[in-house]
Amino acid sequence: MKAKIKVFSQRFVTYIKRNPKKSAVFFILLLVYYFSLPRVLFDSPYATVIESSEGELLAAKIARDGQWRFPAQDSVPEKFKKCLVYFEDEHFYHHPGFNPVAMVKAFQQNRSAGRVVRGGSTLTQQVIRLSRQNKKRTYFEKAIEIVLATRLEFRHSKEKILELYAAHAPFGGNVVGLEMASWRYFGVQSYQLSWAESATLAVLPNAPSLIYPGKNQVKLLRKRNALLLKLYHEKVIDQLTYELAVKEPLPQKPYNLPQIAPHLLQRIAKTDEGKRIKTTVAISLQNRVNQIAQQYYNQYKQNEVHNLAIMVIDIQNRNVIGYVGNSPTDKDHDKDVDIIGAPRSTGSVLKPLLFASMLDEGELLPNTLVADIPTQISGYSPQNFNLTFDGAVPAQRALSRSLNIPSVLMLQEHGVNKFYELTQKLKLRNINQHPDHYGLSLILGGAESNLWDLCRAYANMSATINYFNQSNGKYRSKEFAELNYVNDFQQDFGDDSFQQNIFGAGAIYLTYNAMKEVNRPEGDEAWKFYDSSLELAWKTGTSFGNRDAWAIGTNSRYVVGVWVGNANGEGRPELTGVDSAAPILFDVFNLLPRKKWFQPPLNDLEYAEVCKQSGHLAQDDCPKIKQLITRSGKKTAICPYHKLVHLDASRQFRVNSSCEDVDKIVTTKWFILPPVMEWYYKSLHIDYKTVPPYRADCQPTQQAVMDFIYPKTNSKIYLTKDFNSKVQPVIVKVAHSNREAKLFWYVDNDYKGTTQTFHEMPIAAETGVHYITVADEFGNEIKRRVEIIKD
Numbered sequence: 001m002k003a004k005i006k007v008f009s010q011r012f013v014t015y016i017k018r019n020p021k022k023s024a025v026f027f028i029l030l031l032v033y034y035f036s037l038p039r040v041l042f043d044s045p046y047a048t049v050i051e052s053s054e055g056e057l058l059a060a061k062i063a064r065d066g067q068w069r070f071p072a073q074d075s076v077p078e079k080f081k082k083c084l085v086y087f088e089d090e091h092f093y094h095h096p097g098f099n100p101v102a103m104v105k106a107f108q109q110n111r112s113a114g115r116v117v118r119g120g121s122t123l124t125q126q127v128i129r130l131s132r133q134n135k136k137r138t139y140f141e142k143a144i145e146i147v148l149a150t151r152l153e154f155r156h157s158k159e160k161i162l163e164l165y166a167a168h169a170p171f172g173g174n175v176v177g178l179e180m181a182s183w184r185y186f187g188v189q190s191y192q193l194s195w196a197e198s199a200t201l202a203v204l205p206n207a208p209s210l211i212y213p214g215k216n217q218v219k220l221l222r223k224r225n226a227l228l229l230k231l232y233h234e235k236v237i238d239q240l241t242y243e244l245a246v247k248e249p250l251p252q253k254p255y256n257l258p259q260i261a262p263h264l265l266q267r268i269a270k271t272d273e274g275k276r277i278k279t280t281v282a283i284s285l286q287n288r289v290n291q292i293a294q295q296y297y298n299q300y301k302q303n304e305v306h307n308l309a310i311m312v313i314d315i316q317n318r319n320v321i322g323y324v325g326n327s328p329t330d331k332d333h334d335k336d337v338d339i340i341g342a343p344r345s346t347g348s349v350l351k352p353l354l355f356a357s358m359l360d361e362g363e364l365l366p367n368t369l370v371a372d373i374p375t376q377i378s379g380y381s382p383q384n385f386n387l388t389f390d391g392a393v394p395a396q397r398a399l400s401r402s403l404n405i406p407s408v409l410m411l412q413e414h415g416v417n418k419f420y421e422l423t424q425k426l427k428l429r430n431i432n433q434h435p436d437h438y439g440l441s442l443i444l445g446g447a448e449s450n451l452w453d454l455c456r457a458y459a460n461m462s463a464t465i466n467y468f469n470q471s472n473g474k475y476r477s478k479e480f481a482e483l484n485y486v487n488d489f490q491q492d493f494g495d496d497s498f499q500q501n502i503f504g505a506g507a508i509y510l511t512y513n514a515m516k517e518v519n520r521p522e523g524d525e526a527w528k529f530y531d532s533s534l535e536l537a538w539k540t541g542t543s544f545g546n547r548d549a550w551a552i553g554t555n556s557r558y559v560v561g562v563w564v565g566n567a568n569g570e571g572r573p574e575l576t577g578v579d580s581a582a583p584i585l586f587d588v589f590n591l592l593p594r595k596k597w598f599q600p601p602l603n604d605l606e607y608a609e610v611c612k613q614s615g616h617l618a619q620d621d622c623p624k625i626k627q628l629i630t631r632s633g634k635k636t637a638i639c640p641y642h643k644l645v646h647l648d649a650s651r652q653f654r655v656n657s658s659c660e661d662v663d664k665i666v667t668t669k670w671f672i673l674p675p676v677m678e679w680y681y682k683s684l685h686i687d688y689k690t691v692p693p694y695r696a697d698c699q700p701t702q703q704a705v706m707d708f709i710y711p712k713t714n715s716k717i718y719l720t721k722d723f724n725s726k727v728q729p730v731i732v733k734v735a736h737s738n739r740e741a742k743l744f745w746y747v748d749n750d751y752k753g754t755t756q757t758f759h760e761m762p763i764a765a766e767t768g769v770h771y772i773t774v775a776d777e778f779g780n781e782i783k784r785r786v787e788i789i790k791d
Contacts, residue, residue, distance in 0.1 A: 037148055037151040037152060037155060038131075041127075041131045041152075041164065042130075042131055042164070042167075042168055044063070044065065044067070044069060044168070045063040045064040045065050045067075045069070045274055046063050046069050046070065046071045046274040046275070047060050047061055047062055047063045047067075047068055047069055047070055047071075047180070047274070048060065048061040048265060048268065048269045048272065048273050048274055048275060048277075049061075049070055049071060049179075049275075049276040049277070050261065050264060050265050050268055050276075050277050050278075050279050050281075051276070051277070051278045051279065052260075052278075052279060052281050052282065052283035052286065053278065053279065053280050053281060053282055053283075053321075053487050054282070054283055055278065056189075056283045057183065057189065057257070057258050057260075058258065058260045058261040058264070058265070058279065058281060058283065058286070059257070059258060059259050059260060059261050059262050059264070059265040060180075060257050060265070061265055061266075061269050061273075062174075063274065064273075064274075066174060067174045067175075067176050068174055068175050068176060068177075068180040068184065069167075069168070069176035069177055069180065070167065070176075070177050070179040070180045070276065071167070071274070071275060071276040072163050072164065072166070072167035072168075072177075073163065073166070073167070073178075073179060073190070073276075074163070075159070075163070076159070076162045076163055076166045076178070076190075077178075077190050077191045077193065077198070079193060079194075079195055079198040080166065080178060080190060080193060080198040080201060080202060081162060082198075082231065082236050083195075083198045083199045083201075083202035083203075083227060083231065084123070084162070084165070084166075084202045085123070086227065086230055086231060086234065086236070087199075087202045087203055087206070087227050087230075088123050088126070088202070088206070089122045089123040091122075092122065092123050092124075092158065093158055095122060095124075096150055096153055097122065097124040097125070097146070097149035097150040097151075097152060097153040098121075098122055098124070098125060098145075098146045098149050098150065121145070122149065123161065123162070123165055124149040124152055124153060124161055125145045125146065125149045126165060126169075127149075127152065127161055127164050127165050127168070128145045128148045128149050128152060129145060130165070130168045130169065131168070132144075132145075166178040166179075166190075167179075169205035170205055170208045171184070171185075171201065171204050171205060171208055171211065172204065172208040172209065172210075172211035173208075173211075178190050178201060181201050181204070182197075182201070183255060183257055183258075184254050184255060184257075185197075185200075185201070185211065185251035185254065185255070186251060186255070187255035194245065194248065195228065195231070195237055195241055195245045196224065196228065196244075196245040196246070196248035197248070199224045199227045199228050199231070199245070200220070200224045200250060200251070202227060203220070203223040203224055203227055204220070206223075207219070207220075207223075210223070211251070217250055220250060221250055224250070225246050228242055228245050228246055229242070260283065260286055260287065260290065261279075261281055261286055261323050261324075261325075262325070263323065263324070263325020263326055263338040263339075263340065264279065264281065264320075264323040264325065264485065266325070266336070266338055267325075267338060267340075267341065267485075268485070277486060278486070278487040278488065279320075279485050279486065279487055280314075280317075280319035280320055280321055280484060280485050280486065280487050281320065281321055281322065281323060281485070282321045282322070285312065285321055285322050285591060285592075286321075286322055286323070286324075288591050289310055289312065289322045289324055289588055289591070290324060290328075292310070292584060292587050292588060292591075293308060293310060293324045293327055293328065293584075294327075294328050296308060296327075296564075296583070296584050297327035297328055297329060300564065300580065301329070303572055303574055303575070304566075304570075304572055305564060305565065305566060305572050305575055305580070306327065306329045306333035306334075306566055306567070307326055307327050307329060307333065307334065307337070307339055307564070307565060307566055307567045308324075308326070308327045308339070308562070308563060308564045308565075308581075308584065309324060309325055309326060309327075309338075309339035309340050309451055309561075309562070309563045310322065310323075310324040310560070310561070310562050310584065310588060311323060311324075311340055311451055311452070311455045311559075311560065311561040311562075312558060312559070312560050312588060312592070313455050313456075313459045313483060313558065313559040313560075313561075314557070314558060315459050315462045315463050315466065315554070315556070315557055315558060315559060316463075316466075316557065317484070317491055318456070318459055318460075318463070318481050318482070318483050318484050318491055319483075319484050319485070320483055320484065320485040322560075322588070323340065323485070325337075325338035325339055325340050325341075326338065326339050326567070333566070333567065333568075334567035334568065337567045339451065339563055339567060340450065340451045340452050340563075341450050341451075341452055342450055342567070343430035343448035343449065343450050344448055344449070344450065344543070344547075344548045344563065344565070345445040345446075345447075345448055345543035345544065345547060345548050346445050346447055346448065346449050346454075346541060346543070346548075346550070347444075347445040347540075347541025347542045347543045347548060347549075347550050347577060348402045348404075348407075348443075348444065348445070348539065348540065348541040348542070348550075348577070349449075349454060349539050349540075349541035349550045349552055350423070350442070350443055350447075350449075351399055351402065351407050351443060351539065352399060352511050352514075352515055352539050353419075353422060353423070353426070353457070354407065354410060354411055354414060354419055354443055355395065355396070355399050355410075355511050355514065356461070356503050356507045356508055356510075356511040357414065357418075357419065357422050357503070357507075358395075358410060358413075358414050359506075359507040359510055359511065359630050359632075359633065360503050360504050360507035360630060360632060361414070361632060362630065362632030362633055362634070362635045362636055363413065363414060363636070364395050364410070364633075364636060365395070365610060365615055365616065365617070365627070365629050365633050365636055366394070366395060366396045366510050366513070366514060366615070366627070366629070367394040367395065367396060367397075367610065367615030367627070368394065368395045368614070368615040368616055368636070369392040369393065369394060369395075369614050369615055369616075369641070369673075369677075370392065370393060370394075370395050370398055370406040370409060370410060371391075371392060371405070371406065371409055371676075371677055372384070372389050372390040372391060372392060372393045372398065372403055372405050372406050372677075372680070373389055373391060373405070373676045373677055373679075373680060373709065374389060374676075374709050374710055374733070375405050375408065375409065375712075376710065376711065376712045376715060377408070377412065377440060377712075380408075380439065380440055380441070382404045382405050382407075382408040382440070382444060383404060383405070384403050384404050384405055385402070385404065385542075389405070389680040390403070390680060390681065390684055391673065391676075391677045391678065391679065391680030391681030391682070391683075391684070392673055392677045392680075392681045393406055394615050395410070395514075395615065396510075396513070396514035396517070397514075397517075398410075399511075399514045399515065400514055400515065400516075400517040400518045400519075401518075401519075402518075402539070402540065402541075404444055407443045407444065408440050408443060408444065410443075411440055411442065411443045412440060416435045416436075416438065416439060416440060416442060417435045419442065419443070420435040420438070420442065422502070423447075425480075425502050426453075426457045426460075426480070426502065427453060427456070427457075427480075428447075428449045428453045428454070428457065429449075429450075429453055430447070430448045430449050430450055430453070431447045431448070431449060433447075444544075445541065445542075445543045445544055445548075451561045451562075451563050452483065454550075454552055454561060455483070455552065455559050455560075455561040456482065456483045458552055458554050458559050458561075459483070459554070459559040460479055460480040460481065461503060461508045461511075461554075462508075462512075462554045462555075462556065462559060462598075463479055464479050464500075464501065464503065464505055464508055465505045465508050465509055465512075465556075465598050465599075465601055466556060466598070467479065467493075468505035468601045468603070468604065469505075469598075469599045469601055471496060472603070473498070473601075473603035473604070474496045474497065474498060475496070475497050475498070475499065475500050475501060475505075476493040476494045476495070476496060476497070476501075477493075477494030477495050477496075477497050477499075477501070478492055478493050478494030479493055479494070479501050480501050480502060481493060504604050504630060504631075504632075505601035505603075505604045506601050506604035506605040506628075506630040506631065507604075507630050509598055509600055509601055509604075509605070510605075510628070510629075510630065511537075512537035512554070512598060513537075515537035515538055515539055516535065516536065516537050516538075516597075518538055518539065518540070519578070534555075534586070534589055534590070534594065535555060535596075535597040536553045536554070536555055536586075536589060537553065537554050537555070538551060538552065538553030538554070538582075538585060539551070539552055539553075540576070540577025540578050540581060540582055541577045542575070542576045542577045542578075545571040546571040546572055546573060546574075546575040546576065547565055547566070547569055547570070547571040547575070548563065548564075548565045548575075549563070549564040549565055549575050549576055549577045549579075549580040549581040550562070550563055550577050550581055551577050551581035551582045551584065551585040552585075553585050553586075553589060555589075555595045555597070555598075556595045556596060556597065556598050557592075557593070557595040558589070558592050558595070560585055560588045560589055560592075562581040562582075562584045562585045562588070563581065564580040564581045564584070600628065604630065604631065605628045605629065605630060605631070606628070606629065606631060606634075607626050607627065607628060607629075608626070608627060608629045608633065608634065609624045609625070609626060610624065610625055610626070610627040610629070611623065611624065611639040611641075611642065612624065612625045613639075613641070613642070613671050614639045614640075614641045614642070614671070616636065616637060616638055616639035616640065616641075617633075617634070617636055617637070617638045617639065618638070618639060619638045619639050619642060621642045621643070621644060621669035622639045622642045622669070641671055641672055641673055642669050642670070642671055642672075643669070643670055643672055644667055644668070644669055644670075645667070645668060645669075645670045645672075645691055645692075646660075646665045646666070646667055647665070647666045647667075647668060647692060648660055648664070648665070648666070648695060649664055649666060651666060651668075651692070652692055653692050653693060653694060653695035653698075654691065654692050654693065654694045654695065654698070655694070655695050655698050656694075656698055658698060659695060659697045659698035660695075660698070670689075670691050671688070671689075672691050673688075674707065675705060675706045675707040675735045675736060675737055676707045676708075676709050676735040678690070678735065678737055679709070679735030679736070680735075690737055690738070691737065693738060693778075694778075705736060705737045705738065705776070705778075705780050706734055706735060706736040706737065706741075706743070706759075706774070706776060706780060706782055707734070707735055707782060708732070708733070708734055708735075708772075708774075708782060708784050709733035709734060709735050710731070710732060710733045711730070711732065711784065711786050713784065713785070714785055714786075714787075715784075715786050715787070716786075716787045716789060717730050717786055717787065717788050717789065718789050718790075719788060719789065719790045727764075727790065729762035729763055729764040730762070730763045730764075730765070730786075730788065731760055731761070731762055731763075732745075732760070732761050732762075732763050732772060733759065733760050734755075734759040734760075734774050734782070735759070736759060736776060738776075740756065740757065741756070741776045741777060741778070742754055742755070742756050742776065742777045743755050743756070743759050743774050743775070743776055744774070744775045744776075744777075745761045745763075745772075745773075745774055746772070746773040746774070746775075747763055747765055747770055747771070747772055747773075748765075748770055748771055749773070759774075765788050766788070767788055767789060767790050768787070768788060769785065769786070769787050769788075770785075770786055770787075770788060771783060771784070771785055771786075772784045772786060
């Protein structure tokens, strides 16, 4: 054969040399033939199709031209291929694009009938006709089809030509292509079609109108059964298969396409319209999460709460494995809005980020006492959800209880600008105003974020701990990566490094330990007492006006995020993170495999002696316990609350050298909080002992025994009016370490009265600057400057 080709080539070259003009014409014709076939054969828009990680159809969006036309598959199912070839073009694998014998027979039959009764076109020619949008059948058009069909055979393999046909053949109405026809008429994917179903679809493009119910069904059934009989005679199927196939009914009522993840489809269509995307979503999990969403939607709509969103993330690769963008509500309640990407008030879900940052910066330890007292900062007065005060509370307890006042005071210490920069590093994209725009309210829901960004932040934090432990103390330079929903995408987490990204693993671990103590929803309060309990770091959030309810949780493998509310921003009284979002969170986690709790990243933690009562680094006078802290925690302050006090022999009174012999003085350590913190703290801690008073014959040393609760230093106070337009007085509050002490009140040196036990005094004063003075019976005195303004 090689010798023959060589001889032919030599003769062809000789002919060209001897006949240059004819050769030029031949060359031009060859170029015309080569470029006659468009580079893109089909430019029709396709439907956007998304599949699960297992290849199951999740949802689809119709093409722009209103046709249900799926993108071509990379292969045609064998059953349909056999049916199609035996029905349309038996010699498909043997001709060069056209079949002369079939064309001659068709010409003879059409001529004798006086009309077109047979086309004689091959499958290749039909692909060309479809690409030319079924132009009017003429002999000239037929000639063009033959030329282009041969050219198509040179360009593509037979299998590719079958793929093109299967993707663009008409199947009745606006159904185009095998994949869509399979779903529309049989409710399955094309590879799941039976022989009877494959035969039905193989004969349909020849006469698409036969699919409609009525008399046409008889013709369709006859065509289908004739094809099945032919397959049986050709020994493609056996007798039993044939007999069962002809008994199968024809399709009746069209099937609806699956809409298992419609809002993920909506997100993908923004960037990959007209494509088939295999996603990372696990279809079984998605179906179960959809059921949970349906269940809670039916429950919450009774309270006029109509929307919710759920995300499930695989921490290992940052894949989105569950995506419910909205509840199965109706158009009147924004069912098409994808809540997952919508900016909503964050409530308290940013508090763990502040806690982790302060641990990482060495600004506090897990149990450092934080003030929880009435607070006013530049006119801003945060309140705890239950409108109470603890006086002082361990930082991690403040986090697990989601106390607002400690969080605001922690943010004030940490710095709003610094925390704002942290949100930018975490790519919380909706927090995009200047830090001054948010102020201290940033930590209490004064900013907006979305479920996608928040879940990404927590997933990346969890992955930081995991990799740190797996790699013996290393981080990855790109650990804080974007979430992914495309199945074949390979994340690049960067190179190993000893340099942390945003948080150290130790700070994250201690934060998660604090989050693990958040009170569980009703029915799971005793989770600590059984071995099979779900260990989870989680946080809820409720925005101002009960407009948004959040719950975000993580274990060592998964992150689940939940938002509940109304898409239009309407608040509802009973809408809270704990009561509305948390139950969904735990139901979703119960669908997932149980995973062990995070291993402590010991290379980024160390044991230190910590004061048992204050949570600060222990001084010599503190009762000490060993506790894991971050390495940077060593630079925090030592305990400021344990002080040595001098008592008399009875230990009932304080004394000093002015009234007692030094040899008789008993020295002991005492836990002493500042007056305002003490005022509230001791009412909740019966073990707290107020430092004894000085003995009557002793001269006390200077000490802080009382302080103003309200107002704060240099406050501006706006007087309000009641319903009768009467100006209301200012209620000034003071805390004293001795509950029974008498306090004497003065405004600008004018005596206003005396209080005992409850130290509150209504002050009616004129507009302007005033000085409030309070003195106790022991001679202690405090003074505060205020400016009163009548509104």
